[in-house]
Amino acid sequence: MKVASWNVNSVRTRLEQVTGWLETNPVDVLCLQETKVVDEDFPVDAFTDMDYHAYIYGQKSYNGVALISKEPLEDVHMGFGAVINSETVGNLDDQKRVISGVCNNVRVVNLYVPNGSSIGSDKYDYKLSWLALLKQYLTAQLAAHPQLNVCGDFNIALESRDIHGDKNRDKHIMASPVERETLRDVLSIGLSDAFRKFTEAGGHYSWWDYRTNSFARNTGWRIDHHYLSPQLYEQAKSCTIDITPRGLERPSDHTPVTVEY
DNA sequence: ATGGCCTGTTACACAGGA
Numbered sequence: 242m243k244v245a246s247w248n249v250n251s252v253r254t255r256l257e258q259v260t261g262w263l264e265t266n267p268v269d270v271l272c273l274q275e276t277k278v279v280d281e282d283f284p285v286d287a288f289t290d291m292d293y294h295a296y297i298y299g300q301k302s303y304n305g306v307a308l309i310s311k312e313p314l315e316d317v318h319m320g321f322g323a324v325i326n327s328e329t330v331g332n333l334d335d336q337k338r339v340i341s342g343v344c345n346n347v348r349v350v351n352l353y354v355p356n357g358s359s360i361g362s363d364k365y366d367y368k369l370s371w372l373a374l375l376k377q378y379l380t381a382q383l384a385a386h387p388q389l390n391v392c393g394d395f396n397i398a399l400e401s402r403d404i405h406g407d408k409n410r411d412k413h414i415m416a417s418p419v420e421r422e423t424l425r426d427v428l429s430i431g432l433s434d435a436f437r438k439f440t441e442a443g444g445h446y447s448w449w450d451y452r453t454n455s456f457a458r459n460t461g462w463r464i465d466h467h468y469l470s471p472q473l474y475e476q477a478k479s480c481t482i483d484i485t486p487r488g489l490e491r492p493s494d495h496t497p498v499t500v501e502y
Numbered sequence: 503a504t505g506g507c508c509t510g511t512t513a514c515a516c517a518g519g520a
Binding site (some may be wrong): 250251253254258275277278294301302303343357358364396413414415448450451452453454462464494 | 505506508509510511512517518519520
Protein backbone atom coordinates (compact mmCIF):
# COMPACT_ATOMS: atom_id res chain seq x y z
CA MET A 242 0.00 0.00 0.00
CA LYS A 243 1.27 3.46 -0.96
CA VAL A 244 0.33 6.76 0.63
CA ALA A 245 1.59 10.12 -0.66
CA SER A 246 1.52 13.59 0.90
CA TRP A 247 1.70 16.80 -1.10
CA ASN A 248 1.16 20.44 -0.21
CA VAL A 249 -0.07 21.66 -3.59
CA ASN A 250 -0.48 25.38 -2.77
CA SER A 251 -3.92 25.65 -4.44
CA VAL A 252 -5.47 22.51 -5.92
CA ARG A 253 -7.16 24.49 -8.69
CA THR A 254 -3.96 26.19 -9.86
CA ARG A 255 -2.08 22.87 -9.66
CA LEU A 256 -4.84 20.57 -10.90
CA GLU A 257 -3.16 19.29 -14.06
CA GLN A 258 0.08 18.67 -12.19
CA VAL A 259 -1.72 16.73 -9.47
CA THR A 260 -3.74 14.52 -11.83
CA GLY A 261 -0.69 14.06 -14.04
CA TRP A 262 1.41 12.98 -11.07
CA LEU A 263 -1.31 10.58 -9.97
CA GLU A 264 -1.40 8.97 -13.41
CA THR A 265 2.28 8.11 -13.30
CA ASN A 266 2.30 7.50 -9.53
CA PRO A 267 -0.88 5.53 -8.79
CA VAL A 268 -0.93 5.58 -4.99
CA ASP A 269 -3.69 4.17 -2.79
CA VAL A 270 -4.14 7.46 -0.95
CA LEU A 271 -2.97 10.93 -1.91
CA CYS A 272 -3.08 13.45 0.95
CA LEU A 273 -3.32 17.06 -0.20
CA GLN A 274 -2.70 20.20 1.84
CA GLU A 275 -3.32 23.88 1.13
CA THR A 276 -6.13 23.19 -1.30
CA LYS A 277 -7.29 26.80 -0.80
CA VAL A 278 -10.85 26.22 -1.96
CA VAL A 279 -14.30 25.83 -0.44
CA ASP A 280 -15.79 22.35 -0.81
CA GLU A 281 -18.40 23.30 -3.44
CA ASP A 282 -15.64 24.57 -5.75
CA PHE A 283 -13.19 21.67 -5.25
CA PRO A 284 -12.49 20.00 -8.63
CA VAL A 285 -13.89 16.63 -7.55
CA ASP A 286 -14.66 15.53 -11.12
CA ALA A 287 -11.01 15.58 -12.13
CA PHE A 288 -10.41 12.80 -9.62
CA THR A 289 -13.64 10.81 -9.99
CA ASP A 290 -12.98 10.79 -13.76
CA MET A 291 -9.77 8.90 -12.90
CA ASP A 292 -11.75 6.47 -10.71
CA TYR A 293 -10.47 8.00 -7.49
CA HIS A 294 -12.62 9.02 -4.55
CA ALA A 295 -12.26 12.50 -3.06
CA TYR A 296 -12.86 13.48 0.56
CA ILE A 297 -12.50 17.20 1.08
CA TYR A 298 -12.35 19.65 3.97
CA GLY A 299 -11.69 23.14 2.72
CA GLN A 300 -12.19 26.82 3.40
CA LYS A 301 -11.97 30.03 1.46
CA SER A 302 -8.51 31.20 0.35
CA TYR A 303 -6.43 29.50 3.04
CA ASN A 304 -5.55 26.04 4.34
CA GLY A 305 -7.79 23.12 3.30
CA VAL A 306 -6.97 19.40 3.16
CA ALA A 307 -8.22 16.47 1.09
CA LEU A 308 -7.86 12.71 0.74
CA ILE A 309 -7.86 11.20 -2.75
CA SER A 310 -8.19 7.40 -2.64
CA LYS A 311 -8.30 4.51 -5.08
CA GLU A 312 -10.82 2.59 -2.95
CA PRO A 313 -13.52 4.17 -0.80
CA LEU A 314 -12.23 5.13 2.65
CA GLU A 315 -13.92 4.10 5.88
CA ASP A 316 -14.72 6.28 8.86
CA VAL A 317 -13.58 9.60 7.40
CA HIS A 318 -13.03 12.27 10.09
CA MET A 319 -12.85 16.02 9.60
CA GLY A 320 -11.08 18.15 12.21
CA PHE A 321 -9.97 17.48 15.78
CA GLY A 322 -13.63 17.64 16.82
CA ALA A 323 -14.29 14.18 15.39
CA VAL A 324 -12.20 12.73 18.22
CA ILE A 325 -11.85 15.47 20.89
CA ASN A 326 -14.69 17.19 22.74
CA SER A 327 -15.62 20.65 21.54
CA GLU A 328 -14.65 22.51 24.73
CA THR A 329 -11.13 21.18 24.43
CA VAL A 330 -10.95 21.90 20.70
CA GLY A 331 -12.05 25.51 21.18
CA ASN A 332 -11.28 27.48 18.02
CA LEU A 333 -8.60 25.09 16.74
CA ASP A 334 -10.90 23.61 14.09
CA ASP A 335 -11.77 27.01 12.62
CA GLN A 336 -8.93 26.56 10.13
CA LYS A 337 -9.36 23.41 8.07
CA ARG A 338 -6.18 21.44 8.68
CA VAL A 339 -7.13 17.87 9.65
CA ILE A 340 -8.77 15.04 7.69
CA SER A 341 -8.47 11.32 8.25
CA GLY A 342 -9.79 8.04 6.90
CA VAL A 343 -9.18 4.28 7.08
CA CYS A 344 -7.77 2.28 4.15
CA ASN A 345 -6.91 -1.44 4.42
CA ASN A 346 -7.14 -1.21 8.20
CA VAL A 347 -4.63 1.67 8.28
CA ARG A 348 -5.80 5.00 9.65
CA VAL A 349 -4.29 7.75 7.53
CA VAL A 350 -4.21 11.18 9.18
CA ASN A 351 -3.54 14.08 6.82
CA LEU A 352 -2.34 17.30 8.48
CA TYR A 353 -1.52 20.85 7.52
CA VAL A 354 0.30 22.13 10.59
CA PRO A 355 0.15 25.94 11.05
CA ASN A 356 3.14 27.84 9.71
CA GLY A 357 3.62 30.04 12.77
CA SER A 358 4.69 33.18 10.87
CA SER A 359 7.50 34.28 13.22
CA ILE A 360 8.74 33.28 16.65
CA GLY A 361 6.74 34.87 19.44
CA SER A 362 3.86 35.99 17.19
CA ASP A 363 0.21 35.15 17.83
CA LYS A 364 0.42 32.66 14.96
CA TYR A 365 3.42 31.02 16.61
CA ASP A 366 1.44 30.56 19.82
CA TYR A 367 -1.41 29.17 17.74
CA LYS A 368 0.96 26.66 16.17
CA LEU A 369 2.15 25.45 19.57
CA SER A 370 -1.41 25.20 20.93
CA TRP A 371 -2.46 23.34 17.79
CA LEU A 372 0.40 20.84 18.22
CA ALA A 373 -0.53 20.28 21.87
CA LEU A 374 -4.06 19.39 20.82
CA LEU A 375 -2.68 17.23 18.02
CA LYS A 376 -0.95 15.09 20.65
CA GLN A 377 -4.30 14.43 22.33
CA TYR A 378 -5.94 13.71 18.99
CA LEU A 379 -3.23 11.28 17.87
CA THR A 380 -3.13 9.54 21.25
CA ALA A 381 -6.81 8.69 20.78
CA GLN A 382 -6.28 7.66 17.16
CA LEU A 383 -3.35 5.40 18.02
CA ALA A 384 -5.32 3.68 20.77
CA ALA A 385 -8.07 2.88 18.27
CA HIS A 386 -5.78 2.09 15.31
CA PRO A 387 -2.45 0.29 15.91
CA GLN A 388 -1.72 0.86 12.22
CA LEU A 389 -1.46 4.64 12.05
CA ASN A 390 0.12 6.79 9.32
CA VAL A 391 0.30 10.48 10.24
CA CYS A 392 1.45 12.56 7.31
CA GLY A 393 1.37 16.04 5.88
CA ASP A 394 3.04 19.41 5.91
CA PHE A 395 4.39 19.77 9.45
CA ASN A 396 6.15 23.09 8.91
CA ILE A 397 8.92 21.84 11.20
CA ALA A 398 12.34 20.40 10.38
CA LEU A 399 13.55 18.42 13.39
CA GLU A 400 17.26 18.15 12.67
CA SER A 401 20.14 20.03 11.10
CA ARG A 402 20.41 17.50 8.31
CA ASP A 403 16.83 18.39 7.33
CA ILE A 404 17.84 21.95 6.43
CA HIS A 405 20.38 23.34 4.01
CA GLY A 406 23.04 25.37 5.75
CA ASP A 407 21.60 25.33 9.27
CA LYS A 408 23.01 28.70 10.36
CA ASN A 409 21.07 30.72 12.95
CA ARG A 410 18.21 28.27 12.70
CA ASP A 411 17.39 28.57 16.40
CA LYS A 412 15.76 31.88 15.58
CA HIS A 413 14.03 30.68 12.43
CA ILE A 414 10.43 29.59 12.17
CA MET A 415 10.13 25.81 11.52
CA ALA A 416 13.41 25.10 13.34
CA SER A 417 13.17 26.87 16.70
CA PRO A 418 13.97 24.70 19.74
CA VAL A 419 10.46 25.11 21.16
CA GLU A 420 8.80 24.00 17.91
CA ARG A 421 11.10 21.01 17.65
CA GLU A 422 10.57 20.03 21.26
CA THR A 423 6.80 20.36 20.85
CA LEU A 424 6.78 18.10 17.79
CA ARG A 425 9.07 15.58 19.48
CA ASP A 426 6.59 15.49 22.35
CA VAL A 427 3.80 14.68 19.88
CA LEU A 428 5.88 11.88 18.36
CA SER A 429 6.71 10.49 21.80
CA ILE A 430 3.34 8.72 21.88
CA GLY A 431 4.94 6.19 19.51
CA LEU A 432 5.46 7.59 16.03
CA SER A 433 8.63 7.36 13.91
CA ASP A 434 9.85 9.13 10.78
CA ALA A 435 9.44 6.75 7.84
CA PHE A 436 11.98 8.64 5.71
CA ARG A 437 14.78 8.11 8.24
CA LYS A 438 14.22 4.36 8.28
CA PHE A 439 15.82 4.30 4.83
CA THR A 440 17.93 7.44 4.42
CA GLU A 441 20.49 8.81 6.86
CA ALA A 442 22.00 11.51 4.69
CA GLY A 443 21.08 15.17 4.65
CA GLY A 444 20.39 17.12 1.48
CA HIS A 445 16.95 15.59 0.95
CA TYR A 446 14.21 18.21 1.07
CA SER A 447 10.49 18.51 0.41
CA TRP A 448 10.12 22.29 0.25
CA TRP A 449 12.11 25.02 -1.52
CA ASP A 450 11.35 28.72 -1.23
CA TYR A 451 10.00 30.28 -4.41
CA ARG A 452 12.46 33.10 -3.90
CA THR A 453 16.23 33.04 -4.35
CA ASN A 454 16.22 30.29 -6.97
CA SER A 455 16.33 27.81 -4.11
CA PHE A 456 15.29 24.67 -5.98
CA ALA A 457 18.10 24.97 -8.51
CA ARG A 458 20.55 25.47 -5.63
CA ASN A 459 18.85 22.77 -3.52
CA THR A 460 18.60 25.12 -0.58
CA GLY A 461 15.51 23.45 0.84
CA TRP A 462 13.94 22.09 3.98
CA ARG A 463 12.46 18.70 4.79
CA ILE A 464 9.19 19.66 6.46
CA ASP A 465 6.73 17.17 4.90
CA HIS A 466 6.68 13.87 6.74
CA HIS A 467 5.18 10.43 7.22
CA TYR A 468 5.18 9.40 10.87
CA LEU A 469 4.29 5.75 11.50
CA SER A 470 3.13 3.71 14.46
CA PRO A 471 5.47 0.84 15.48
CA GLN A 472 3.52 -1.78 13.52
CA LEU A 473 3.59 0.23 10.31
CA TYR A 474 7.17 1.40 10.78
CA GLU A 475 8.24 -2.22 10.99
CA GLN A 476 6.35 -2.99 7.78
CA ALA A 477 7.56 0.04 5.83
CA LYS A 478 9.28 -0.85 2.55
CA SER A 479 10.25 2.60 1.29
CA CYS A 480 9.80 6.32 1.78
CA THR A 481 10.77 8.60 -1.08
CA ILE A 482 10.65 12.25 -2.05
CA ASP A 483 9.78 12.90 -5.70
CA ILE A 484 11.42 16.19 -6.63
CA THR A 485 10.18 16.05 -10.23
CA PRO A 486 7.04 18.20 -9.78
CA ARG A 487 9.08 20.98 -8.15
CA GLY A 488 10.91 21.44 -11.47
CA LEU A 489 7.77 22.00 -13.56
CA GLU A 490 6.49 25.35 -14.75
CA ARG A 491 4.43 27.09 -12.04
CA PRO A 492 5.11 24.42 -9.41
CA SER A 493 3.98 24.14 -5.84
CA ASP A 494 6.81 25.05 -3.49
CA HIS A 495 6.42 21.57 -1.94
CA THR A 496 6.88 18.20 -3.61
CA PRO A 497 5.26 14.78 -2.91
CA VAL A 498 6.55 12.35 -0.30
CA THR A 499 5.44 8.71 -0.63
CA VAL A 500 5.58 5.87 1.86
CA GLU A 501 5.00 2.20 1.05
CA TYR A 502 4.22 -0.57 3.51
C1' DA B 503 19.49 43.38 7.58
C1' DT B 504 15.96 43.03 4.25
C1' DG B 505 13.55 40.92 0.71
C1' DG B 506 13.54 38.04 -2.99
C1' DC B 507 8.14 34.92 -5.00
C1' DC B 508 3.50 32.90 -5.30
C1' DT B 509 -1.79 32.45 -4.39
C1' DG B 510 -6.43 34.16 -3.68
C1' DT B 511 -9.24 38.05 -3.05
C1' DT B 512 -13.73 41.50 -5.45
C1' DA B 513 -8.00 43.35 -5.61
C1' DC B 514 -6.27 47.71 -8.64
C1' DA B 515 -2.53 46.16 -2.60
C1' DC B 516 -3.20 43.12 0.73
C1' DA B 517 -2.66 38.83 3.94
C1' DG B 518 -0.48 34.59 4.34
C1' DG B 519 2.78 31.45 3.37
C1' DA B 520 7.71 29.32 5.08
